[in-house]
Amino acid sequence: MDIATTLGLARSLVIYHNPLRLIPLRRFYAGLLPHGALAFDVGAHVGSRARVLRAAGARVVAVEPQAAFAAFLRRTLPRDITLIEAALGPREMTAEMAVSALHPTVSTLQADFAETAGTAPGFGHVRWDRRQQVQVTTLDRLIATHGRPDYIKIDVEGFELDVLSGLSQPVPLISVEYLPPLPDNTLRVIDRLAQLGPYRFNPVAGESGRFLWPDWRDGATTADWLRSLPPTTRSGDLYARLT
Structure with missing residues (x-):
């Protein structure tokens, strides 16, 4: 592992692997x-959500294609969390991932994400300076192997729609990352x-x-809310519950 990749991993651990900041999420999921x-954790990164979900009582399948992070997860995840070292997409294939060594959380399989995000607020300092060939499988294949999940968390930097294109049945609960500077990605997911x-x-x-919100709202209302967000609003997760 080179210096830039090591620094990127260390940065992610400092930001996302702080046990104190994970306490509210554990309560939330419980x-x-x-x-x-x-639960399927798609885009497991350093495994913070996978660990939180497990602590909340869930059985977890963690999916992570980045080589450095998959290696870290192999060494550190509890043995009852299943690790899939691959990406998810619309079909089984090999694909090229654009990797940011210093900011690996924004590495992506979406072909134009780096170009589009590079001009958006909050992304000006990011450089996608590496390429990695990754194996891609589908949510349908994961379900065939591990069963229908109660919850799928998807955080894949603009590739969410492609991941959901590999799903042919509804799941009770799904969350995707929303990025206020790039609302179109989430609008397509809705x-x-x-x-x-x-x-x-x-x-x-x-x-x-x-x-x-105190209540769950329909897709049109949610889309209007996303469009109204200032680009500098911090990102988050949009949860979708099957009714």
């Missing part, structure tokens, strides 16, 4: 999911979820572990 629920089933939505800002 109240949201039934004990023993099956449309895709509407094709899968009757979903309603509620956002969580950052890693707060609290829903922003």
